[in-house]
Amino acid sequence: MLALAGGVTLLAGIQPAHAARDYVWAAGSSTTFPFATRVSEQFARKTGMKAPKVESLGTGGGIKLFCSGVGDNFPDIATASRRMKRSEFDACAAKGVKDIIELKIGFDGIVVAVDKGGPDYNFSTSALYLGLAAKVLRYGQYQPNPYKTWPEVGAGLPRGRIQVYGPPPSSGTRDAFVELAIEAGALKYPGNQALKKADEKQFKEKVDPLRKDGWIDAGENDNAIIQTLTKTPGALGVFGWSFLEENMDQVKGASVNGVKPSVASISDGSYPLSRSLYIYVKKAHVGVTKGLREFMTEFVSDAATGRAGYLKDRGLIPLPAAQHVANKATMGALTPMARPAA
Known part of the structure; x- marks a missing residue:
């Protein structure tokens, strides 16, 4: 038996x-x-504490x-490339996870990328819908997507078959792409x-599902998409702006509705596939x-997420x-978020 403060006892070996x-x-x-790993590294250097696990x-x-529970068996933080859904907030509450603090940390854009040596394309959002949705509305009916190549969708698009590598269903990037593009x-x-x-x-049931014969889930590994684009002529990739910015020596972003992705077009919202990060x-x-508390204070500091912060260098x-x-x-006030509207 082990004696603890207050007269509490535990069997040996029980924590x-x-x-x-x-x-x-x-x-x-x-x-x-x-972004989180960069803040983790900086936090560890500044404080001498263990670097957070990301x-x-x-x-x-x-x-x-x-949302699975409170305590050391569950994460302290969830990082997200979209806002928490009401259904997720309610799932949290059902497991006792309440008083959640929501912090928007900046903006990102979703890009449709091609090999750097490929043509400059301009995709309309309607072309992305027609090319990538599992079902499309034709003659008043929702039908399995009949388009096999981009030229069947519209002029000025890639000449080959529809082949797009992107994130899996668990990804916020995919959720945002479906909402903003499809x-x-x-x-x-x-x-x-x-x-x-x-x-x-x-x-949403009719429109949201992506086709399985032209959209290829590439997991959460954006590096794999980059390698595929450089080796597969005509293939497209979908991922976040920050990753495109890190790899502009190999790939480039196509325009969407006539607007090229850039820091300016994403921050002012003129690029159609812009989103917030949380x-x-x-x-x-x-x-x-x-x-x-110290880690989150570092995350929202001027040094990290301010206008000239070090995360700007990461994209x-x-x-x-x-x-x-x-x-x-x-x-600073640990103000909990309200229940999301949707």
């Missing part, structure tokens, strides 16, 4: 449940992974693990507009997990100054 970890644990988006599981996978393209057609207005759930923190773990597009200041205030 207290949920003993606090001596390191921070973050899991989630592959897009935010390089896992790339995809946004959906990270949030699911984050759904937006579908809504160029009155029939889809009417369906969404009448029944949004059915609209961090979610368990308030219940702050003050329990060693270094959690993060910073928030406007007022939003950055609000972010720091949210973290």
